[in-house]
Amino acid sequence: MRRTVTIPAICLVLALILCAALCCNGFKANPPSKAETRVMTFAKHYLFFGNKTQRNPLVVSKQSIADGKEAFTHYCVACHGLDGQNTGVPFADRMSPPVPSLASPDVQSYSDGQLKWVIDNGIWPSGMPGSKGTLSDEEIWSIVVYLRNLPPAGSLGEPEMYSH
Amino acid sequence: MIKSFGVFSLVLAIFFLPGPFFLVHASPASGPKRIEVTAKRFSFDPGTITLQRGEPVILVLKSVDVPHGLRFRELNVEVKSPKGGSGEVQFTPDKDGDFVGHCSVFCGNGHGSMTLTLHVIG
Secondary structure, three states, X not given: OHHHHHXXXXXXXXXXXXXXXXXXXXXXXXXXXXXXXXXHHHHHXXXXXXXXXXXOOOOOOHXXXXXXXXHHHHHOHHHHOOOOXXXXXXXOOOOOOOOOOOOOHXXXXXOHHHHHHHHHHOEOOOOEOOOEOOEOHHHHHHHXXXXXXXXXXXXXXXXXXXXX | OHHHHHHHHHHHHHHHOHHHHHHHXXXXXXXXXXXXXXXXXXXXXXOEEEEEOOOOEEEEEEEOOOOEEEEEHHHOEEEEEOOOOEEEEEEOOOOOEXXXXXXXXXXXXXXXXXXXXXXXXX
């Protein structure tokens, strides 16, 4: 009962903070303040991203990593780069919030289930789209495997779309 | 001498060549069952196939629009088809159950929901 009251209250506070931030910024895509980042990081980890306990049904292997890399290449590279670390993505730092490196401790600290949830549903209002239906569950789980086994930054070059 | 060698060769050809030719032509009738599947954005037709465990089959995948693929991870079976073309794979299901195959070539917005179910019965 207490939890059911607490969560809406926290969401309301976050919504007010978001509105205040939007009003102060005048809707420009300025980098978020440290306070915004902290609040949102907390909220994402503990409130918004579900599926925390679900385990990845795929076994980590050369094949599953390769499958994940292939699926990632179809759909994710435009924003995250081939290496998941934004290499060659010209607008990665200009979005608000900026596109995170998927190798960063913050992203890696989510559970496999939470990463699946994020890929399924996207993150409003960051610009991260949901992929449910566009990619199969199997492909999304293989992307999670790939995210846990990313290559060194820059080792795969930049996406072809930004080379022309 | 040359003439007799020619006759001998002809006799050999008459007696031995038809055998292999016969086998080649006969094999489709007694070979694996062929199943044709049509792929188009964003479905397979048919969407469900029933197979007998241990019975070899050739799965023929035809794409009518963009490149598609069909993969059954649990059976280690995959076939791809180019745009407007076809591809095939031969396999023998070795376990019972329902196996869901997915399109393995990214084909657009509904790609993730493009599935085909194999019922394998014992």
